[in-house]
Amino acid sequence: MLSKGIGPRTTRNATRLVWLRDLRRPHLSSYYLPIFIPNERPHVKLLHLDSSILNENSATRAISAAVVEHLKQNDPAIEVTYRDLAAAPLPHVTLPALAGDESAALVEELLSADILVIGVPMYNFGMPTQLKAWFDHVLVAGRTFRYTAEGPQGLAGDKHVFVCMGRGGFYSEGPMAAMEHAESHVKAMLGFIGITDPAVIAAEGIAISPEQREASLKAALDQIAELQIRGTAPVT
Known part of the structure; x- marks a missing residue:
């Protein structure tokens, strides 16, 4: 017995x-x-990045904040780490910076996150340099990717990623689509480290008129109600 x-x-x-x-x-x-x-399941970790210089007037900040709030409603125990890359910009890459503690901490922060929410305004057809600096710090050979005989292999693991876009004009289709290098660049960088299926929530045409901005932002925010993490039910 x-x-x-x-x-x-x-x-x-x-x-x-x-x-x-x-x-x-x-x-x-x-x-x-x-x-x-085991006791209770481990807390889900969420890394939230904003990069807009417009502060409270930013569409991408509004969208990314709404995504985080939606996910917290679904799981109040989510642990959120927030980085405002515009208010506290990272140093652009130098050899000493890459060898320093800050770059190592940024890599660990990314690797430990289960969810990544990124606010990405499009400035002059690309992502802000502040966000590009973050990518430069975390794309590290041997940590987030590795080179093999068959080509590069991502090591960042399976993460849920939400890319929150803001564009002054319409670039998702039509004659200006060839000038869109923000969403495409972010998705390429994520794919390189093994994150291949990010969800994109975009507000387009927000600089055309106040009415267009309001309509586009509302449409983007309405998409958020349908978001969910794989294996969980949507928030209603």
């Missing part, structure tokens, strides 16, 4: 240590068997 008791310690990941004792031989301590039982 076995009886169960809680051991005097826990492991680093807060699993419970349970001892099973053979009651037929109560005098023999060697008949205690350690069984590790």
